[in-house]
Every structure is written in structure tokens, then in C-alpha cells.
Amino acid sequence: MVAYIVYLQQIPELLHKWSSSYDVYVPTRVEEHFYEFRPWQEKTHIAWDYDLAYSPLKVFFMPPREDLIHFDLHNYTASPVIKKTRQLLFGVHPYDIKAINQLDQLMGMDGVDVNYQNLRDNTVIFGLEPARVAETAFWAGVDAARVDFGFDLFWTRISPGAFLVRVGSAQGEEMLKMGSSITSATAAEKEAARRIHLRAAARADKQGLGFTWTQVPEFMNKFYSRKLYWREKAKTCLSCGSCNLVCPTCYCFDIQDETDDHLKQGKRYRQWDGCMLEGFSRIAGGLNFRPNPWERYRHRYMRKGKYIFDRIGELGCVGCGRCVKACTAKIANPKVVFSEIREAIKNEA
Amino acid sequence: MKPDFSPYVPRPATLVAKNTLSEYVTLFEFAQDSGKTLAHRPGQFIQVSIYGVGEAPFSVSSPPQSDHHHFELAVRRTGSVTNALHNLQTGSKVGIRGPYGSYFPMQKFVGQDLLFAAGGLGYIPIRSVLYYMLRHREEYGDIILLVGTRHPRERIFTDQLEEISRRSDVHVLETVDVPDESWQGNVGVITTLFPKIRINPENTNVAMIGPPVMYRFVIDECAKLGIPQERIYVSLERRMKCGLGKCGHCQINGINCCTDGPVFCYTKIANLPEAF
Amino acid sequence: MAVKPKVAFFDFAGCEGDQLQVANLEERLLDILAHIEVVSFREIKTEHSDDYDIAFVEGSITRPEDEKRLKEIRENAGILVALGACATIGGINCLKNFINESEYRSTVYGSSARWYSTYASRPLSAVVPVDMDIHGCPIDKNEFATAVKELLLGKIYTPPDYPVCAECKMAGNICRYEQGQLCLGIVTRAGCKACCVTEGSFCWGCRGMAPEANLDAAARIMEDHGFTRLNAQDRLRLYFGCTDRAFNPG
Numbered sequence: 001m002v003a004y005i006v007y008l009q010q011i012p013e014l015l016h017k018w019s020s021s022y023d024v025y026v027p028t029r030v031e032e033h034f035y036e037f038r039p040w041q042e043k044t045h046i047a048w049d050y051d052l053a054y055s056p057l058k059v060f061f062m063p064p065r066e067d068l069i070h071f072d073l074h075n076y077t078a079s080p081v082i083k084k085t086r087q088l089l090f091g092v093h094p095y096d097i098k099a100i101n102q103l104d105q106l107m108g109m110d111g112v113d114v115n116y117q118n119l120r121d122n123t124v125i126f127g128l129e130p131a132r133v134a135e136t137a138f139w140a141g142v143d144a145a146r147v148d149f150g151f152d153l154f155w156t157r158i159s160p161g162a163f164l165v166r167v168g169s170a171q172g173e174e175m176l177k178m179g180s181s182i183t184s185a186t187a188a189e190k191e192a193a194r195r196i197h198l199r200a201a202a203r204a205d206k207q208g209l210g211f212t213w214t215q216v217p218e219f220m221n222k223f224y225s226r227k228l229y230w231r232e233k234a235k236t237c238l239s240c241g242s243c244n245l246v247c248p249t250c251y252c253f254d255i256q257d258e259t260d261d262h263l264k265q266g267k268r269y270r271q272w273d274g275c276m277l278e279g280f281s282r283i284a285g286g287l288n289f290r291p292n293p294w295e296r297y298r299h300r301y302m303r304k305g306k307y308i309f310d311r312i313g314e315l316g317c318v319g320c321g322r323c324v325k326a327c328t329a330k331i332a333n334p335k336v337v338f339s340e341i342r343e344a345i346k347n348e349a
Numbered sequence: 350m351k352p353d354f355s356p357y358v359p360r361p362a363t364l365v366a367k368n369t370l371s372e373y374v375t376l377f378e379f380a381q382d383s384g385k386t387l388a389h390r391p392g393q394f395i396q397v398s399i400y401g402v403g404e405a406p407f408s409v410s411s412p413p414q415s416d417h418h419h420f421e422l423a424v425r426r427t428g429s430v431t432n433a434l435h436n437l438q439t440g441s442k443v444g445i446r447g448p449y450g451s452y453f454p455m456q457k458f459v460g461q462d463l464l465f466a467a468g469g470l471g472y473i474p475i476r477s478v479l480y481y482m483l484r485h486r487e488e489y490g491d492i493i494l495l496v497g498t499r500h501p502r503e504r505i506f507t508d509q510l511e512e513i514s515r516r517s518d519v520h521v522l523e524t525v526d527v528p529d530e531s532w533q534g535n536v537g538v539i540t541t542l543f544p545k546i547r548i549n550p551e552n553t554n555v556a557m558i559g560p561p562v563m564y565r566f567v568i569d570e571c572a573k574l575g576i577p578q579e580r581i582y583v584s585l586e587r588r589m590k591c592g593l594g595k596c597g598h599c600q601i602n603g604i605n606c607c608t609d610g611p612v613f614c615y616t617k618i619a620n621l622p623e624a625f
Numbered sequence: 626m627a628v629k630p631k632v633a634f635f636d637f638a639g640c641e642g643d644q645l646q647v648a649n650l651e652e653r654l655l656d657i658l659a660h661i662e663v664v665s666f667r668e669i670k671t672e673h674s675d676d677y678d679i680a681f682v683e684g685s686i687t688r689p690e691d692e693k694r695l696k697e698i699r700e701n702a703g704i705l706v707a708l709g710a711c712a713t714i715g716g717i718n719c720l721k722n723f724i725n726e727s728e729y730r731s732t733v734y735g736s737s738a739r740w741y742s743t744y745a746s747r748p749l750s751a752v753v754p755v756d757m758d759i760h761g762c763p764i765d766k767n768e769f770a771t772a773v774k775e776l777l778l779g780k781i782y783t784p785p786d787y788p789v790c791a792e793c794k795m796a797g798n799i800c801r802y803e804q805g806q807l808c809l810g811i812v813t814r815a816g817c818k819a820c821c822v823t824e825g826s827f828c829w830g831c832r833g834m835a836p837e838a839n840l841d842a843a844a845r846i847m848e849d850h851g852f853t854r855l856n857a858q859d860r861l862r863l864y865f866g867c868t869d870r871a872f873n874p875g
Binding site: 068069072073076078079080081107109111113114115225252256258266268270275283284287289299307 | 353354355356357358359361398400401402403404405425428431442443444561586587588590591593594595596597598600601602603605608622
Binding site for chain 1: 653656657659660770771774777778786787788790791793794795796797799800802803804811812835836837838839841842843845846849
């Protein structure tokens with residue numbers, strides 16, 4: 001493993017250089033207890049110890065609203081709109097990298113999603129070992145405490161003034177070497193980073209699932225038909241879609257048209273959508289395949305716990321805890337759902 | 350630099366003919382402006398755009414045409430895109446994407462009998478399969494076509510159905526749920542036609558399309574006739590927005606109707622509670 | 626477009642703030658006007674005609690004699706559009722529905738109350754069928770422009786049917802409940818792009834209740850966040866006064 005040491009005071013110089021060719025985003029504190037990735041500027045205070053970015057990082061690859069084509073109403077021509085903004089996300093936690101890796105895979109299946117792909121291909125990701133675990137997070141329990149790929153560099157703060165930086169790609173290494181006098185890490189420093197990871201993972205483990213995640217798909221499958229359970233869980237569901245929209249692995253969207261005021265040209269755009277919203281599964285003529293909140297609620301957990309697993313062999317949940325936070329009714333919580341179902345099945349056996 | 354490609358960009362097509370099929374349903378004949386054939390297979394769908402109004406999925410109703418760039422859609426006036434389609438004059442343009450999705454396995458049907466069960470607008474995509482088989486009539490065995498409609502005034506393609514029913518090599522049976530004074534034929538849901546047909550279960554495939562409530566009942570009838578599940582094919586309707594397996598609207602449990610379907614062998618969906 | 630559709634604007638009880646929003650489109654309005662012919666619009670012109678295809682009607686119905694005029698408009702118009710909260714949901718005028726009639730009559734009209742007729746405020750849809758709603762207090766001028774353009778293309782604009790929360794997430798807003806504030810976004814119909822929250826306030830509910838709003842859940846959420854029934858009731862009555870599902874005063 002190639003690794004370097006970067007001192008805190010070397011970082012501004014690097015950020016300067018990077019920001020000349022990339023839109024650089026870093027974690028910042030936007031309000032007490034709330035963090036977001038925001039554009040880096042000279043005076044930006046980087047929240048190295050952030051616990052969770054409030055918004056999911058999919059916003060960088062699949063913005064809430066994104067033009068797909070431009071069209072002309074008169075000659076009926078259309079042309080693609082594909083953004084290729086060069087972006088650097090600096091300070092991404094492993095669970096969020098895992099979510100991006102999962103999106104990469106899903107958006108590449110059955111034909112590539114070119115809009116996603118182009119933004120993704122132009123984005124550099126620098127990972128960061130989490131210093132704190134969000135209260136609602138359980139990523140250690142769903143195999144998201146570490147990632148082996150999906151980053152160009154991975155940063156671990158091994159002392160108040162120094163980071164050990166693992167190289168994930170040639171591009172990452174090149175960008176790192178733009179700094180003056182960046183030195184290779186010693187074996188002792190690598191060991192220090194490893195210990196810090198283990199300590200972080202141990203802290204996170206206390207908020208894990210309490211059982212191995214690989215059992216989840218089977219439990220979910222068994223519990224699908226337990227209407228009583230799903231009905232009870234979804235009783236206070238607002239059908240507001242907050243859990244979908246803050247989920248870093250949810251990617252559903254709606255497609256709509258908008259014309260200019262001359263009614264001559266227009267654009268077709270996609271906008272975030274979610275399976276918890278009432279009209280999501282409605283077809284022409286009004287028939288709705290999931291008319292009840294509990295059916296939509298169940299579908300969401302089946303996707304997270306089973307359907308995505310069936311497709312790519314991992315859960316559709318990375319344990320970030322965003323939905324737990326975002327749900328005002330406090331019913332969105334994959335950890336609780338998975339655990340309750342496991343408990344119920346165990347008691348029946 | 351290579352120009353950007355996007356699967357979301359429709360191709361222009363021109364409306365060449367419009368024929369009223371019933372109060373709400375119209376048959377639209379389009380020609381691709383490229384002059385190329387649509388290259389669809391029976392059962393596939395396309396996305397049709399009316400710019401500014403939106404895009405909606407439709408099953409192609411005409412059979413594949415290797416020598417012809419025209420194709421037909423039969424559309425019920427039910428939402429904004431279908432309304433806008435009905436308001437189009439011939440010569441107007443639309444955008445199309447696709448064809449998308451799975452199709453009926455025409456090669457597997459070669460040398461075998463086919464039983465069609467079409468409920469209501471389900472006849473629209475069935476027509477693509479049926480006409481394909483009629484064009485290659487000698488390659489297939491017996492063809493039975495069951496058509497169920499709610500009310501006589503909602504029947505579509507009546508002239509064509511009459512023409513087909515006069516053929517000796519196709520057995521056509523029709524029924525309506527609610528008759529009127531003019532109706533002379535069978536009355537009842539589509540399953541009431543089953544006692545009137547004879548099939549060879551060893552050699553018969555089934556293609557059925559209709560409203561969701563229809564499937565279970567017709568599948569039960571097929572089981573009674575001894576037709577194995579792996580020779581039953583259904584097409585399911587969902588709201589495909591992207592057609593590319595991404596947008597999520599057409600999910601049926603863990604599968605996507607747009608890329609895994611819309612045509613399914615029954616064994617593939619028999620265990621999906623959300624299928625019907 | 627061969628023939629330009631004729632458009633008329635009307636108002637009942639309301640502040641005319643929605644028509645003002647239309648006028649606020651400024652130069653955009655000129656582009657849109659190229660596709661329509663405005664035959665009646667008090668806010669911007671003096672002439673009037675009863676020959677129109679599309680009627681935009683602002684304001685709520687608050688007097689029995691309003692009904693006759695609204696029915697005439699309905700009769701004349703091919704498409705009737707309710708413009709703004711007063712027209713779509715009865716609006717803020719419905720506050721009076723929680724007070725007894727003699728009280729609001731004497732409060733508003735004093736000693737000459739008996740010369741004026743007035744009754745409980747209601748939306749247009751309580752009197753005539755409405756083809757299209759443009760919600761909000763005031764309406765969002767961009768949404769108005771979108772709705773008009775869609776009408777011109779032969780489409781009836783349908784506002785979102787989900788709660789404002791979804792749009793808050795798209796806007797990247799921090800939830801008001803996480804900040805300890807009372808917010809009606811959890812039960813209010815979206816379509817405003819969560820503008821009030823985005824601008825630092827909370828959702829007032831001006832677009833009316835989302836069709837599938839879960840009020841029982843909302844009651845519990847408000848309670849769990851430490852708000853009293855009275856807090857919630859005050860907020861809900863502002864715009865939800867005419868929805869029969871609104872909380873009963875407890």
C-alpha cells in the first residue's frame with residue numbers, strides 16, 4: 001500500500017492547486033450539530049471531525065433536478081444535455097463511498113446512465129476516516145466501516161497535525177504530489193493509521209446491528225407477507241418521501257418537460273422521486289400498485305434489505321442514519337426494522 | 350470530440366394516419382423520419398414524446414415490419430400525453446425512444462399452438478404477436494384468440510377481428526361482460542370462453558394481456574386445461590418513465606418491468622406478489 | 626397556434642395578491658401574452674368582455690350572491706382555474722369560520738352589519754367544478770407561468786400531491802423539527818419548492834393539505850416535539866380552515 005504523510009499546514013496549498021481545476025467540496029459545519037459538503041473557499045473551516053453530512057452525496061452525481069435533453073417544439077429535434085463538471089469531494093466517509101460504489105454499479109446496469117456516469121467520471125473522491133459516529137448511524141453493522149475501492153485518496157488523521165494518505169488511484173497520487181515536500185509514510189505511521197481505523201471501527205461497532213448483515217435478506221423475505229407488522233410500522237407514515245430523498249443509495253426519479261415562454265423550445269429534466277410517495281406506482285388511468293403507506297414502506301425496506309442484495313450481493317443500506325434523522329415520524333430506521341424482524345423470526349423458531 | 354450520446358434523446362416520427370377504434374381509443378400510424386424500420390419485436394414498447402407535454406410508454410400494436418418504417422400504436426385517451434396525441438393532426442411530429450423491454454418468444458412458438466387471451470386494451474399488444482404469426486402462418490400450429498371486453502361499445506379493431514374470424518386457420522371467440530341490445534355473442538368474463546375451446550396441452554403456449562384482475566383467473570383456466578406454467582406468457586403494465594431500468598416507477602417487487610419485462614414467462618413472476 | 630385562447634381574470638374575497646403575482650411576471654408576461662388574448666383583467670386593463678375560454682378566478686366565496694356570479698363565470702368558461710389559496714382552499718378568510726356569525730358580522734361591519742350579507746368562507750370548488758388549481762398564498766408566479774404554458778399545450782397542470790418535506794429535501798434544507806420549530810410542511814401539498822423554509826421561515830400550509838396527508842401522524846409528531854394542541858390548532862386554522870379533516874378544536 002502506497003501512503004504519504006500530509007501535514008495540516010500543507011493542505012491549504014494543495015486545496016488552492018486543486019481548486020484551479022476542480023470544484024472542491026469539503027465538510028463544513030452549517031449549524032450546531034449539522035454538517036454539509038460546501039464549496040471550499042479560502043476561509044472555509046473544514047470540519048475534519050464531522051459525524052454525518054446532512055444531505056446525501058448523491059447530489060453531486062444526480063442533482064435533485066437535472067436537465068436530460070433540450071428540445072425544439074417546431075422542428076421536433078432534441079439534443080442531449082450532459083454535465084461534466086470536474087469536482088473534488090474531499091473528506092468522504094467510507095459508508096458514503098460505499099453508497100457511491102453501489103450507485104456506480106446500479107447506474108451502470110442494463111445500460112449506462114450517461115448523466116450520472118459523466119459527473120461520476122469527472123469526480124475525484126478523497127476519503128476520510130470518521131472521527132465520530134453519528135447518533136443515528138449503524139454503518140459498522142452493514143459492512144460499511146471500511147472500503148477498499150471507490151476513492152482516489154484516503155485520509156486518516158494520525159495526529160492533530162498530520163494525515164496518513166493512502167493512494168487509491170494514480171490520479172489521486174498525482175494530485176497529492178502537486179504539494180511541495182510530501183513525504184512517504186513510514187511503517188510506524190501506517191501502523192498508527194491502522195490503529196486509528198480499528199479504534200474508530202470499534203466505536204462504531206457499538207452501534208452496529210448486533211448480528212451479521214448477511215442474514216438480513218433471508219429475514220426480509222420471510223417477513224414480506226406479515227402485513228400486520230408493516231401496517232403497524234407505517235401507521236404514522238406521512239408519505240413524504242424524506243427517507244428516500246436523503247438516502248445515499250436511493251436513485252429513483254421522475255421525468256418532466258418544461259417549455260420556454262415562447263413555446264418554441266424546452267427542456268426535459270429529471271427530478272428526485274421516491275417509492276414512499278403516494279403516486280409513485282400509479283399507472284395511466286389511475287390504478288396504483290402500492291396505494292397504501294404500509295405497502296410503500298414495506299417496498300422500501302425490501303429494496304434495502306433484499307432486492308438490491310439479489311442484484312449485487314450487498315445490502316441497499318450503508319447505515320449512514322440519514323433516514324433515521326430525516327423521518328419526523330421516527331419510523332424510518334433500517335437497523336430497527338432489520339432487528340425487529342430478526343427478533344420476531346427467532347422467537348417463532 | 351465525439352458528440353454526446355444520450356438514451357434520453359427521442360427520434361422524430363410523423364403521424365401519417367389516425368383511425369378511431371372506439372369512443373376513447375384511436376389507432377395512430379407513425380413513420381420514422383429516419384426512414385428506418387422500428388425494429389421492434391412483438392410485445393415490446395416504445396416511449397412517445399409530445400414535447401412540452403411529456404413522455405409515455407406504449408406497446409407497439411403492429412407486427413414487426415422488416416421492409417417498412419411505419420408502425421402503429423393504439424392509444425386510449427386517459428392522461429395528458431394521450432390527450433395530446435389524440436389532438437394531433439396527421440403530419441404532426443412526435444419523438445420516440447425504444448423499442449424497449451422483453452418480447453414474446455416467437456422462435457419458441459414455432460411449430461406449436463398458440464392460445465391468446467386478450468382482455469380489453471390487452472388486445473393492442475397481442476395484435477402485434479397475432480399479425481406476426483399470421484404473416485408466417487405456416488410456421489405455427491393452431492391459433493385460438495379469446496377476446497373479452499367490458500361493453501360492446503368498447504370493442505376495438507372490430508372490422509379486423511371479423512376478418513380474422515372468417516379465416517379457417519384462426520379460431521376467434523369474443524365475449525362482453527355487459528351486453529347491449531345489439532350484442533349477439535357470448536356474455537360473461539373471458540374465462541367463460543374456456544369451456545368452448547379445445548386445445549392440446551402438450552403443444553399449446555398462452556399469451557395473455559389484460560387488466561390486472563384478469564390474469565389469475567385465466568391462469569387458473571390454463572392450469573385446468575393442463576398447460577404448464579412455463580408455456581404461459583403475460584405482459585404487465587406499469588408506468589415506465591425511463592425505460593432503462595433506472596427511474597424505479599415500474600418496479601415489481603425486486604424486478605423492473607421495463608427491462609426484465611414487460612413480457613414475462615409466468616414462472617418468472619408467479620412468486621411476485623406485486624405482479625397482478 | 627391558430628386561434629389565441631381568450632383569457633379573463635376575476636376576483637372574489639381576497640387581496641388580489643395572486644393577480645399581482647401574475648403582473649409581477651413583467652417581461653415574461655409579455656412573452657406569454659403573445660399566445661393568449663386577455664379580455665378581462667382588472668389589475669392591468671379596464672375593458673371587459675364575457676367572451677372567454679379560460680377564466681382565472683381569485684378569492685374565496687364569502688357571500689351567497691357570489692355564487693351566482695361564479696356560476697356565470699363557470700358557464701362562460703371552457704376552463705376554470707382557481708388562482709391562489711382563497712380560491713383553491715378558502716384561504717385565510719376561513720379564519721372567520723371558527724367564529725360565530727353574529728360575532729364576525731359585528732366585528733367587521735359594526736352597527737351597519739345588517740346591511741351586509743356574509744357567510745362562511747369557502748373555496749370555488751364548494752360552488753362549481755374547478756378544472757385546475759394554482760395553489761399558494763400568494764401563488765408562485767413561475768408555477769403560474771408553467772400552468773399557463775401547459776394549458777396552451779393542451780395539458781391540465783397538476784401540482785405535486787406529496788408533502789412539502791420532499792421539496793425541502795431537494796432544496797437541502799435542515800428540517801424545522803430538528804431545529805425545534807413547528808412546521809406544516811409534513812401535511813401541506815408541495816409545489817412551492819419549499820420556498821418559505823428555504824428562505825428561513827417554516828411552512829405555513831398555504832397550499833392546503835396534501836391529498837393523502839396523515840393528520841394523525843402529524844398530531845403525534847407535533848406533540849412529540851413539545852407543541853401543544855393549541856399551538857398546532859392556531860397554525861392549522863390559518864389555511865386549513867375549510868378542510869373538513871382539519872383538527873377539531875379540542
